[in-house]
Amino acid sequence: MQAINLSIILPVRNVEQEISGILRSVVRQTNGIEAEFILVDMGSEDGTPLECVQLIKNEKLHGFVIQNGDSDVAAALNTGIQKASGTYVSFIFARRLYMDFLKGYLETAERTDADFVFGSFSEEDVRLAERRSLSKAVQQQSGVQYMKEVIRGNLQIDLSAVLLKRSFLRECGLHFTEGCRYGYAQEFLYRCLLNAQNIVQSPTLLKRDTVFELKRGKEKPVGKEIFQAVEAIQRVELLLQTSFKQETELQALFSQELLPRTVMNSVDVMLREGSGYNAVRGVLRVLGYDSLLKTGRRTEKNLKRRIRVWNLIPWMYQAK
Structure with a gap:
C-alpha cells in the first residue's frame, strides 16, 4: 500500500441525512491523492455512524469511523489526530465547507516542506502568495508576524481550510483544549503559528461550498x-x-x-x-x-x- 499523503478528519453528529453530500464534496477534491478519511462521531442519536461506514464502503475510500462517545468537537479532533497516519492532516467541518483547496494546499506543502499551510481569501492574497512562492528574495513571514496580521484584521486563517504536517503537531505536542466549545479553534491556530518553523500561504483561492454545507441553526442558546x-x-x-x-x-x-x-x-x-x-x-x-x-x-x-x-x-x- 502507498504511503498516505493526507488524513482528513471530519467530526460528525446527527448528520445521517446530510453526510452523503458533505463527504462526496470532500472526496471530489482528493482525486489522485493518497488520502484517508477519519470520521469521528460525537454521540449521534440517529444513524450517522452506520451511514458513514456505508459511505466509506460504497465510495471505496481508505478510512474508518470512530465512535468517540458524547464528546465535543475539540475531543473529536484530538482523537482524529491520534489515529491519523498521513503526512499531513486537514480538518473538515459540516457547517463550513470549502471547495477545491486540498490539492493546491498539498502541492504547496510538498514543494515547500511546510509545517502549516493556509489559503487565500482574495485575488490580492493569491497574487501575494504567488510572488512569495516564486521569488527567493521574498522572505516568508514568521508565525508572530502572521498573528499580528490576523489580530489587526488584515489576514484570515480558517481552521476549516488549513493543512498541517502531522509530525509537527506531534513533536510540538499540539492539541485542542477539550471541554472548550468556544474559542478552541482560534487557540489551536495561534499555538500552531507560534510553534511552526515554516508557514506558507498557498495561492489557492478559497470559496465556500454552500450547496453541501450543513445549514441548521444552533440547537440551544449558548x-x-x-x-x-x-x-x-x-x-x-x-x-x-x-x-x-x-x-x-x-x-x-x-x-x-x-x-x-x-x-x-x-x-x-x-x-x-x-x-x-x-x-x-x-x-x-x-x-x-x-x-x-x-x-x-x-x-x-x-x-x-x-x-x-x-x-x-x-x-x-x-x-x-
Whole structure:
C-alpha cells in the first residue's frame, strides 16, 4: 500500500441525512491523492455512524469511523489526530465547507516542506502568495508576524481550510483544549503559528461550498459558555508572557485589541440571545472580565467606541 499523503478528519453528529453530500464534496477534491478519511462521531442519536461506514464502503475510500462517545468537537479532533497516519492532516467541518483547496494546499506543502499551510481569501492574497512562492528574495513571514496580521484584521486563517504536517503537531505536542466549545479553534491556530518553523500561504483561492454545507441553526442558546472564548485567548496570552517575552508588540495587541474584542463579542452573543444588560454585566464581574476591557493605542477605533458605550451607558449599547 502507498504511503498516505493526507488524513482528513471530519467530526460528525446527527448528520445521517446530510453526510452523503458533505463527504462526496470532500472526496471530489482528493482525486489522485493518497488520502484517508477519519470520521469521528460525537454521540449521534440517529444513524450517522452506520451511514458513514456505508459511505466509506460504497465510495471505496481508505478510512474508518470512530465512535468517540458524547464528546465535543475539540475531543473529536484530538482523537482524529491520534489515529491519523498521513503526512499531513486537514480538518473538515459540516457547517463550513470549502471547495477545491486540498490539492493546491498539498502541492504547496510538498514543494515547500511546510509545517502549516493556509489559503487565500482574495485575488490580492493569491497574487501575494504567488510572488512569495516564486521569488527567493521574498522572505516568508514568521508565525508572530502572521498573528499580528490576523489580530489587526488584515489576514484570515480558517481552521476549516488549513493543512498541517502531522509530525509537527506531534513533536510540538499540539492539541485542542477539550471541554472548550468556544474559542478552541482560534487557540489551536495561534499555538500552531507560534510553534511552526515554516508557514506558507498557498495561492489557492478559497470559496465556500454552500450547496453541501450543513445549514441548521444552533440547537440551544449558548449563554455564558461563550466566555470560554476569552479563556482560550488568555491561555495563549499566558504562553506569550512565559515563552515569548520579547514579543512586546504582540502582547500589547492581545491586551489592547484581541482580549477586549473577544469579551465584547461574547457580550454581544448573550445580548442577542435575550440576556439583560445587568445580567451580562454581572457575569463579567463574577468572571473578572470587566477588567479586560482596557484600551490603548493599538485598540481599533470602533472597538474603543463599543467599550466606552458599554461601560458608561450600557442601555444604549447595540449588540453587533
